[in-house]
Amino acid sequence: MKSTSPSCPSHGSVVDLSSLRVACADCSLSELCVPLGLEEGDLDRLERIISRGRPVARGSRVYDAGDAFRSLYAIRSGSVKIYRTDAEGDTQIMSFHLPGEIIGVEAIATGTHTLTAEALEDLSLCELPFDRLDTLATQIPNLHHQLLRLMSREVLIEQEQIIVSSHRKPEQRVAHFILMMSERSRLRGCDGRCLRLGMRRGDIANYLGLALETVSRQLTRLQQAGWIQVSNRDIEILDLDALRAEAGITASPRENRHAS
Amino acid sequence: MKSTSPSCPSHGSVVDLSSLRVACADCSLSELCVPLGLEEGDLDRLERIISRGRPVARGSRVYDAGDAFRSLYAIRSGSVKIYRTDAEGDTQIMSFHLPGEIIGVEAIATGTHTLTAEALEDLSLCELPFDRLDTLATQIPNLHHQLLRLMSREVLIEQEQIIVSSHRKPEQRVAHFILMMSERSRLRGCDGRCLRLGMRRGDIANYLGLALETVSRQLTRLQQAGWIQVSNRDIEILDLDALRAEAGITASPRENRHAS
DNA sequence: CGATGACTTGACTGCTGTCAACGTGCGTGG
DNA sequence: CCACGCACGTTGACAGCAGTCAAGTCATCG
Numbered sequence: 001m002k003s004t005s006p007s008c009p010s011h012g013s014v015v016d017l018s019s020l021r022v023a024c025a026d027c028s029l030s031e032l033c034v035p036l037g038l039e040e041g042d043l044d045r046l047e048r049i050i051s052r053g054r055p056v057a058r059g060s061r062v063y064d065a066g067d068a069f070r071s072l073y074a075i076r077s078g079s080v081k082i083y084r085t086d087a088e089g090d091t092q093i094m095s096f097h098l099p100g101e102i103i104g105v106e107a108i109a110t111g112t113h114t115l116t117a118e119a120l121e122d123l124s125l126c127e128l129p130f131d132r133l134d135t136l137a138t139q140i141p142n143l144h145h146q147l148l149r150l151m152s153r154e155v156l157i158e159q160e161q162i163i164v165s166s167h168r169k170p171e172q173r174v175a176h177f178i179l180m181m182s183e184r185s186r187l188r189g190c191d192g193r194c195l196r197l198g199m200r201r202g203d204i205a206n207y208l209g210l211a212l213e214t215v216s217r218q219l220t221r222l223q224q225a226g227w228i229q230v231s232n233r234d235i236e237i238l239d240l241d242a243l244r245a246e247a248g249i250t251a252s253p254r255e256n257r258h259a260s
Numbered sequence: 261m262k263s264t265s266p267s268c269p270s271h272g273s274v275v276d277l278s279s280l281r282v283a284c285a286d287c288s289l290s291e292l293c294v295p296l297g298l299e300e301g302d303l304d305r306l307e308r309i310i311s312r313g314r315p316v317a318r319g320s321r322v323y324d325a326g327d328a329f330r331s332l333y334a335i336r337s338g339s340v341k342i343y344r345t346d347a348e349g350d351t352q353i354m355s356f357h358l359p360g361e362i363i364g365v366e367a368i369a370t371g372t373h374t375l376t377a378e379a380l381e382d383l384s385l386c387e388l389p390f391d392r393l394d395t396l397a398t399q400i401p402n403l404h405h406q407l408l409r410l411m412s413r414e415v416l417i418e419q420e421q422i423i424v425s426s427h428r429k430p431e432q433r434v435a436h437f438i439l440m441m442s443e444r445s446r447l448r449g450c451d452g453r454c455l456r457l458g459m460r461r462g463d464i465a466n467y468l469g470l471a472l473e474t475v476s477r478q479l480t481r482l483q484q485a486g487w488i489q490v491s492n493r494d495i496e497i498l499d500l501d502a503l504r505a506e507a508g509i510t511a512s513p514r515e516n517r518h519a520s
Numbered sequence: 521c522g523a524t525g526a527c528t529t530g531a532c533t534g535c536t537g538t539c540a541a542c543g544t545g546c547g548t549g550g
Numbered sequence: 551c552c553a554c555g556c557a558c559g560t561t562g563a564c565a566g567c568a569g570t571c572a573a574g575t576c577a578t579c580g
Contacts, residue, residue: 166469
C-alpha cells in the first residue's frame with residue numbers, strides 16, 4: 001500500500017515568526033479576516049485593539065468550555081478543533097479551523113464558552129477583545145456589517161454541516177469532507193489539490209458522525225477508485241469532478257461559505 | 261389505538277386578529293422578539309420601521325430561495341418550515357419555527373435567500389426591513405447587541421442540531437425533537453406538556469435525517485413505554501424525565517438556546 | 521359517504537457499527 | 551544506527567438496526 005507520497009509544500013512550513021508583528025494590512029490572511037472592507041483609517045483603529053501572535057502549543061486549549069467569553073481569535077497559522085464535551089464525558093467535534101478563520105463566535109450569545117478549542121498543531125493567533133471590537137463596531141458601520149456577516153457565515157457553514165451529517169451517506173460525508181478541507185486550504189493560498197489533515201482519523205469520524213473504521217474504509221475506497229491518493233494524513237485529489245459527484249455536490253453556492 | 265386525545269388549548273385558537281395592530285411593547289411575544297432590552301424611546305424608533313400583521317396562507321412561502329434578502333420576519337402566529345432544495349430536487353428541512361421566533365437570519369451574509377420558508381399553518385408576521393434595522397443598530401447599541409445575540413443564538417441552535425443529527429441514534433433524535441418543540445412551546449406561554457405539531461411525519465423525518473417509518477415507529481415505542489401520548493399531530497408528554505433520559509440530555513445549557 | 525392523502529405496521533435486506541487482529545510509522549533509548 | 555514500543559491506521563468477520571418496499575388502517579374533506 002506504499003504510494004507516491006503527495007508532497008505539497010502546503011503548511012509544513014509554519015508562518016515565519018518574524019512576520020507575526022506585521023500589521024493586518026500586510027498580513028497574508030487579511031482577505032479572510034476581519035479588516036475586509038474597512039477604510040484605511042478604520043483599519044488603523046481596529047489594529048490598535050488586536051494583540052498579535054499569541055502562541056498555543058499543540059494539544060493546548062485556546063479556550064475551554066466554561067471560560068468567560070472575552071475575545072474572538074483569528075488563526076494565523078496551525079489548525080484547531082472545536083468540540084463539546086457532554087455530561088456523559090463524550091466529546092463531539094463541532095468544527096475544524098484553518099488559518100484566516102475566526103473562532104469563538106458561538107459564545108457571543110451567552111457570554112460564556114460552551115465549547116473547547118484545542119490546537120491540532122502549534123498555533124499562532126490574533127486576539128480580538130470583544131468588548132472593544134463591539135464598541136468599535138458602533139462607530140464603524142463597515143465593521144458592524146463585517147461582524148454580522150461573520151456570524152451569518154457561521155450559520156451557513158453549520159447549515160451545510162447539518163445537511164451533510166443528517167442527510168448524506170457515509171461515502172458522501174467523507175468525500176464532502178475532503179472537498180471542504182481542500183477548498184478552505186485553497187483560500188489560504190495552498191494548492192487545493194493537496195492537503196495535509198492535522199487531525200486523526202478518529203477526529204474526522206467523530207466530526208462526521210461515523211465510526212473510525214468507516215472513515216478509513218471510505219478513504220481506501222476513494223483511493224482504489226482513483227479519485228484520491230492517501231498517504232497517512234496527506235491527501236492528494238486526483239479527480240475533482242468524480243469526488244464532487246461522489247459528495248453529491250451540484251451547484252451549491254460554495255464560494256460564499258468560507259470566503260467573504 | 262384510539263386514545264384519550266390530549267386536548268390542550270395551545271394554538272388551536274390563532275391570535276385574535278384585532279391584536280395584530282398592537283405595538284411591540286404590548287405584544288405577548290415581545291420578550292422573545294427583537295425589542296428585548298431596549299429603552300422606551302429606542303423601542304419607538306424600532307417600531308416605526310416594522311410592518312405588522314402580514315398574513316401568509318398555509319402552504320405559501322414567506323420567502324423563496326433565490327429571493328433578494330430584504331427583511332427579517334418575526335412570527336406572530338402559526339408555524340414555519342425552512343428548507344433547502346438541492347439541484348437534484350431533494351428538499352432538506354433545516355428548521356421549524358414557532359411564534360416569537362425570527363427567521364431570515366441565514367441570508368444576511370449573502371444578501372440572497374438560499375433557503376425557502378413555507379407556512380405550515382396560516383401565518384401572521386412582522387416584517388423587519390433589514391437595511392433600516394441595520395442603520396438603526398448603528399445608532400442604538402442595544403439593538404446592535406440584540407442582533408448579534410440573535411445570530412449567535414442561531415449558531416447555538418444549529419450546533420445542537422448538528423450534535424443530534426450526527427451523533428444521536430434515532431430514538432434519541434425523536435425524543436429530543438419532542439422535548440425541543442415542547443420547550444419552545446412553553447416559551448410562547450403554552451403548557452409545554454401538550455403540543456400540537458404543525459408538520460407531517462415526513463417533515464419530521466426529513467428534519468431528523470430519518471426514514472418516515474422510523475419516526476412513526478419511535479413515536480409508537482415512546483407511547484407504549486408510557487412516556488408520551490400520541491394522537492395524530494397532538495402529543496402529550498407524560499413522563500418528562502424519562503424522555504429526557506431517552507434523549508440523552510443531561511445538563512446542557514438549555515435555557516440559553518431559545519430564550520434570551 | 522367515498523376518495524385521497526397521511527400514518528402505521530410488517531417483512532426483509534443491506535449497510536454500518538462493533539469487536540478483534542493485524543500492519544505501519546515514528547520517536548525513544550539502547 | 552538499529553531495535554523496540556506505542557499510537558495510529560487498516561482490514562476482516564459478524565450482528566443488529568434502520569431504510570426500503572408493500573400492505574393495511576385511519577383521518578380529513580369534499
